[in-house]
Amino acid sequence: MSGVELSGELTIHAAAEQAPRLLAALEEKSVLRVRLADVTEIDTAGLQILLLARREAARIGSTVEFRDASPAVREALAIAHLSLEALS
Amino acid sequence: MSFSDDDTTEALDIFITEARELLEALEEGLLGLESDPDAAETVNAVFRSAHTLKGSAGLFGLTHLVGFTHVVETLLGHVREGEVRVTPELISVLLPCADHIAGVIEGVAAGRLSATEPQEAAGAALLARLTPFLPGVFAVAPLPHDIPDPSPPAEVTRGWRLTLRFGPDCLRNGMDPLSFVRYLGTLGTIDRVAVDDSALPDAADMDPETSYLAFEVDLITDAPKPEIESVFEFVRDESDIRIAPLAAASYVDFIEAMPQRDRLGDVLLESGAVTPTEIDTALRIQRERSLSVPIGQVLIEEGLADPAVVEAALTRQRKVADSRSGDTQTIRIDATRLDRLIDLVGELVIAQASTTVLAAGAEAQGEVTRLIDEVRHSALSLRMVPIGMTLRRFERVVRDVCVDLGKEVALTISGGDAEMDKALVERISDPLLHLVRNSLDHGIEPPPERVRAGKPAQGTLRLHAYHDAGNIVIEVADDGRGLDRDRILAKAVDRGLIPASATLSDAEVYDLIFEPGFSTAETVSNLSGRGVGMDVVRRNVAALRGSIEVESVRGHGATIRIRLPLTLAIIDGFLVGVGPSSFIVPLDRVTECVELPPGPRGRDCMNLRGEVLPFIRLRHIFGIPGTPARRQNVVVVEQSGQRTGLVVDALMGEFQTVIKPLGPLFANLKGVSGSTILGNGDVALILDVGPLVSEHTDHERARQAPAMIPA
Numbered sequence: 001m002s003g004v005e006l007s008g009e010l011t012i013h014a015a016a017e018q019a020p021r022l023l024a025a026l027e028e029k030s031v032l033r034v035r036l037a038d039v040t041e042i043d044t045a046g047l048q049i050l051l052l053a054r055r056e057a058a059r060i061g062s063t064v065e066f067r068d069a070s071p072a073v074r075e076a077l078a079i080a081h082l083s084l085e086a087l088s
Numbered sequence: 089m090s091f092s093d094d095d096t097t098e099a100l101d102i103f104i105t106e107a108r109e110l111l112e113a114l115e116e117g118l119l120g121l122e123s124d125p126d127a128a129e130t131v132n133a134v135f136r137s138a139h140t141l142k143g144s145a146g147l148f149g150l151t152h153l154v155g156f157t158h159v160v161e162t163l164l165g166h167v168r169e170g171e172v173r174v175t176p177e178l179i180s181v182l183l184p185c186a187d188h189i190a191g192v193i194e195g196v197a198a199g200r201l202s203a204t205e206p207q208e209a210a211g212a213a214l215l216a217r218l219t220p221f222l223p224g225v226f227a228v229a230p231l232p233h234d235i236p237d238p239s240p241p242a243e244v245t246r247g248w249r250l251t252l253r254f255g256p257d258c259l260r261n262g263m264d265p266l267s268f269v270r271y272l273g274t275l276g277t278i279d280r281v282a283v284d285d286s287a288l289p290d291a292a293d294m295d296p297e298t299s300y301l302a303f304e305v306d307l308i309t310d311a312p313k314p315e316i317e318s319v320f321e322f323v324r325d326e327s328d329i330r331i332a333p334l335a336a337a338s339y340v341d342f343i344e345a346m347p348q349r350d351r352l353g354d355v356l357l358e359s360g361a362v363t364p365t366e367i368d369t370a371l372r373i374q375r376e377r378s379l380s381v382p383i384g385q386v387l388i389e390e391g392l393a394d395p396a397v398v399e400a401a402l403t404r405q406r407k408v409a410d411s412r413s414g415d416t417q418t419i420r421i422d423a424t425r426l427d428r429l430i431d432l433v434g435e436l437v438i439a440q441a442s443t444t445v446l447a448a449g450a451e452a453q454g455e456v457t458r459l460i461d462e463v464r465h466s467a468l469s470l471r472m473v474p475i476g477m478t479l480r481r482f483e484r485v486v487r488d489v490c491v492d493l494g495k496e497v498a499l500t501i502s503g504g505d506a507e508m509d510k511a512l513v514e515r516i517s518d519p520l521l522h523l524v525r526n527s528l529d530h531g532i533e534p535p536p537e538r539v540r541a542g543k544p545a546q547g548t549l550r551l552h553a554y555h556d557a558g559n560i561v562i563e564v565a566d567d568g569r570g571l572d573r574d575r576i577l578a579k580a581v582d583r584g585l586i587p588a589s590a591t592l593s594d595a596e597v598y599d600l601i602f603e604p605g606f607s608t609a610e611t612v613s614n615l616s617g618r619g620v621g622m623d624v625v626r627r628n629v630a631a632l633r634g635s636i637e638v639e640s641v642r643g644h645g646a647t648i649r650i651r652l653p654l655t656l657a658i659i660d661g662f663l664v665g666v667g668p669s670s671f672i673v674p675l676d677r678v679t680e681c682v683e684l685p686p687g688p689r690g691r692d693c694m695n696l697r698g699e700v701l702p703f704i705r706l707r708h709i710f711g712i713p714g715t716p717a718r719r720q721n722v723v724v725v726e727q728s729g730q731r732t733g734l735v736v737d738a739l740m741g742e743f744q745t746v747i748k749p750l751g752p753l754f755a756n757l758k759g760v761s762g763s764t765i766l767g768n769g770d771v772a773l774i775l776d777v778g779p780l781v782s783e784h785t786d787h788e789r790a791r792q793a794p795a796m797i798p799a
Contacts, residue, residue, distance in 0.1 A: 012259040015296035023291050043264040048300055051285045079270050080303070081281035 007038035010046030010073075019049045026053055030062045036084075037068035042076045054087050103144050104197045105420065110144075111193065112477065113137045115186045118179050119483045125174035135164040141189070152203035153192050156211045160185050163218055171223050181217050183484070188214055247279070247334025248309065248316060253302040255326030260297055263323050269303055271319060276309025306334055332396065352384055356401050419510060421470050429466040435459055461744075468658065471511065475560070476504025478517050479551045482524050486549060489528045496535055496546040497528060503553035508560045508654055515632055516562070516652065519625040523564040523648050524549065526622070531568035531646055541643065543567065559634075559676060560654055565647040571640040573597050598638035602626040630778060633659075633674070633761060635727075661745045661764075661774065664723060665738035666706045667714045670772035672745055672764060673734065677725040677777045681739055684720040694722070694733065703733030704784045709759070725777050732781045747774060758783055 004025040010018055026032050034053070039046075050066065057064040066084045069077065077083060117134035120127060138161040145153035160182065166172040188211055195207065203211065250272070254265045272278060284302040288294065309316070313331060320329045353367050370386045384398040436459040443452040479501045486499045532538075532547035539545055550565040573594065580600045581588045604623040629636045634652035653659060653676075661672035684703075685694055693702040703722055706712070717737035724733050745764040750757065759780035760773045 012264075012297055019294070019296040043259070044266045044299055044301055045259050045264075045296060047266065047283075048285070048288065048294075049296060051283070051301070052288055052291060052294055055285070055288065056291045076266055079266055079273070079281070080283050081278075082283060 003033035003035055005035045005038065008040055010036075010039045010042040010049065012043060012045040015045040015049060018046070019052070022049060022053050023056060026057055026060070026062060026064060031065065032057070032062065033065045033067060035068050036066055036073045037070050039070045039073050041072050047076060047080065047082075050087050100148060100196070103148060104193060106144060107141055107193045107196075108190075110137045110141045111186060111190050112481070114141070114189075115183065115484055116480055118182050118186065119487060121174050122176060122179045122487075131164070131168050131174075135161065135168045138164050148196075148201075150192075150196060150201060152208070152211075153189070153196070156185075156192070156215065157189060159215050159218060160189070163222055166223055172221055178221055181214075181221065185214050185218065248307050248313070249332050249334050250305045250307060250316070251302070251328075251330040251332075252305065252320075253328040254299050254323060256298045256300075257326065258323055259299045265299060265301060265303060268319065268323075269305060272305055272307055272316075275311045275316065275319075276307050279306040279308055281305050308334075333394075352382075352398075352401055356387070356397070419471070425466070425469055429463065429470065432459060432463045432466055436463060464658070468509075471509050472507040472654075473510045473513055474505045474507050475513060475553050475562070476501070478513050478520070479504050479553065479562075481517070482521070482551060485521065485524055486528065489525060493528065494534060495528065495532055497532055497549050498546055499549050499551065501551045506553040506555055506560055508652065512560075512632060512652060512654075515628070516650070519628045519650070520551075520562065520564065522622075522625050523650075524551075527564055527566040527568065527646070527648075531566040531570075533568055555654075556651070559651050562650045562652070563647055564650075565645065567645040570642045570644055570646050571598055571601070571638065572642065576600055594640075595637070598640055601638065602636065633776075635778065658744060658746055659774070661743050662723065663740040663743040663766075663772065664706075664721075664734070664736040665740055666710070666736050667712045667716075669710070669712055670740070670766060670770060671706060671736070672743065672772050672774045673723055673725060674774070674777060675742060677727065678723055679726050679731065680724045682722050682724065682733075684722050684735055696724070696731075696733075699731075701731060701733050703735050704780065705735045707735070707737075709780075709784065725781065727778055727781045730781070734775075745772075745774070 004022065006018060006022065008014060022034065025034075053064050066087050069084055077087075114134055114137040117130050117137065120130045121134065124130065138157055142154055142157040142161050145157060163172065163182075167174060167178075172178070188207075192203065192207060192211075195204065252265065252268065254263070254268075258265065269278070269281060282304040284304065285300065287302065288300045294300075307316070316331055317329075320327065323329075353371075356367065370383055374383055374386045384402055388395050388398055436456065439452055439455040439459055443456060482501075483499055486497055489495075490497050527549055532549065533541070533543075535545040538547060548567050550563070552563040552565065554561055576597050577586075577592070577600075580586050580597075580603070581590075583603075585600060585603055586592070602622045602625070626636055629650055629652070632652055634650055636651070637649050638646060639649070640646035653674075659672075660675040662675050662678050664671050664673060682696065687694060692705070693700050695701070701722075701724065705716075707714075707716055716735075720735050720737055721739050722733035722735055723739070724731055726732075747762040748764055749762050750760065754760065759776050761776035762774045763771050764774060766772050
């Protein structure tokens with residue numbers, strides 16, 4: 001049980017670095033906690049990464065838990081009518 | 089979540105099979121508790137069923153099922169702990185809950201993975217009824233979202249459903265789909281957003297800069313449609329943006345979640361998409377134009393219904409047809425039976441190999457024959473299921489009908505472990521249901537009447553199954569009024585079924601109740617007085633190559649006996665030859681074979697040990713040319729107590745045969761139930777003794793009646 005921290009921009013500009021990092025962390029842990037407290041900005045590209053991580057976790061039989069959504073994350077999720085629980 | 093891949097579908101199939109079994113156990117347990125409220129073992133079993141059901145539903149993310157079952161399980165948990173007492177009232181609330189769960193499961197089986205609005209409302213109502221039984225510390229968990237009004241949606245003119253599929257490069261071009269959704273919020277109220285991630289590829293193939301998500305947004309707004317469209321002006325070319333009026337969309341939703349219906353009009357009416365007046369108008373127009381114009385088209389052309397709604401209704405209707413034809417269900421098989429079959433197939437392969445070695449040829453041939461026989465038996469046994477499951481379902485029927493009619497009836501079931509072909513079990517349960525209802529409705533008297541007749545107030549209904557000479561027999565017996573011979577006879581004369589002068593045996597009189605349109609019920613109750621008649625029961629039983637007979641003692645009850653073959657696929661036949669043709673008579677109908685005594689050619693009856701035996705010349709019926717053999721034989725068959733002879737040229741002995749159904753071309757052919765292929769490649773017709781005999785002996789009997797032949 002351990003965590004990974006996503007911080008800064010979770011957008012199209014950083015997606016190419018953020019996605020592999022999250023997926024790699026997922027490979028190593030059976031339960032992965034992802035802190036989103038320091039995400040300053042998130043767009044559809046970022047949302048896609050979270051959804052992909054959720055699906056990937058289900059595929060390899062591990063669990064991913066998103067927590068501590070920053071205001072930016074909260075706002076984006078609200079627009080899409082999603083919640084952190086729904087993503088985990 | 090979506091169930092698209094085959095593994096999941098298969099797993100879901102297994103879940104549905106299990107869930108149905110768990111539900112049956114649950115219902116059975118509840119009924120058991122009603123008669124024995126303190127049975128700890130039953131309480132445990134019922135709790136376990138609910139618990140397992142909830143757990144499995146959770147695995148598939150069927151939240152609507154989990155939420156509802158959880159409350160039921162909690163309550164049962166309290167019962168198990170002895171905190172809640174089992175009372176008839178409690179059972180009366182829990183039984184409908186089991187029904188509700190069954191409905192949800194059948195919904196899942198039909199591919200609906202979330203609750204429909206009417207279902208949700210019904211579920212909430214049931215949970216509300218459960219609440220008083222729960223100990224105070226426990227409050228019913230609220231349902232995941234507010235219960236919407238189950239009535240069909242009212243016309244919402246300002247609601248729009250937007251389906252947004254942005255182009256793959258929109259992110260790279262600086263367009264963020266989320267910001268479009270955000271902007272839509274400024275135009276009005278966003279009622280609902282659904283994110284569709286089904287286009288998201290595997291992690292390995294994903295390009296983080298490509299846009300994969302699609303959105304569905306329900307927007308309530310004053311803005312006219314063009315204004316909504318203009319929001320997407322810059323992405324229109326590479327995206328797929330659809331804007332449809334929400335009224336149609338919500339009807340479409342409602343229709344998609346509806347239980348299945350056969351008729352398009354029913355679907356549209358029930359969903360509230362069209363009013364009865366509109367349907368009537370459309371039907372009238374359809375009649376005026378011609379029936380070849382589909383009603384859906386009429387509705388659209390007359391502006392009575394939205395094309396999208398009719399389209400949704402049509403697919404709902406088509407789904408009915410699909411699910412009826414594609415009835416692929418899983419079946420549970422006893423592992424030892426399967427092992428046995430696989431062992432046999434292995435042996436068969438070895439034996440087959442040794443037939444190619446010439447020296448051992450003949451012996452190996454015999455071995456192969458023996459093995460094939462066993463393999464066939466073994467394969468058929470896989471499809472054999474005990475009939476008990478089906479019979480036990482009637483406990484609930486009896487309970488509910490008694491409540492409806494104010495009667496007291498105890499149901500006893502015996503012989504439930506007798507096995508029969510699964511396909512047969514499924515097809516016999518409807519006729520049985522009708523017979524059970526008939527007994528409860530017309531057979532067993534209300535308690536006061538029973539007491540006046542000197543019987544116990546509580547009537548008894550007995551379901552009894554047993555094997556008998558290659559058949560399975562199911563009896564439905566009651567200790568009620570019995571059949572009123574005189575009334576049946578009077579009614580049959582009245583209906584012109586028989587001449588007033590006819591003298592009939594008791595069995596013949598009772599048999600009349602199976603005639604079309606014959607019902608002795610003077611009051612039409614809501615049970616068996618309408619719906620299928622006994623004639624349909626008989627037809628259904630006959631279609632399964634079975635027979636049905638009635639025994640009755642006035643004032644003491646009636647027994648209806650259904651006799652069915654064990655399997656639909658194979659019969660033991662008796663092979664006979666007429667000229668160049670071969671026929672197969674089902675062996676269970678054959679009582680004996682005798683030589684045809686020489687006699688006048690025109691006569692179609694003979695003397696069999698002092699009795700008149702009418703006979704049928706197969707050569708004559710099937711128009712087989714050529715002269716009969718010098719010494720013909722008579723195969724004596726028995727059909728509902730009457731014996732008849734079949735005159736044939738040659739007897740070729742017993743023969744186990746695999747039935748091949750006849751094509752639709754021969755659907756109306758009476759007296760032939762199927763065909764089979766003989767070892768030499770010839771086709772032999774399988775005779776359907778029942779219709780054959782009744783068809784041809786009736787007028788023969790009529791002809792013979794005035795002049796009995798001297799013995």
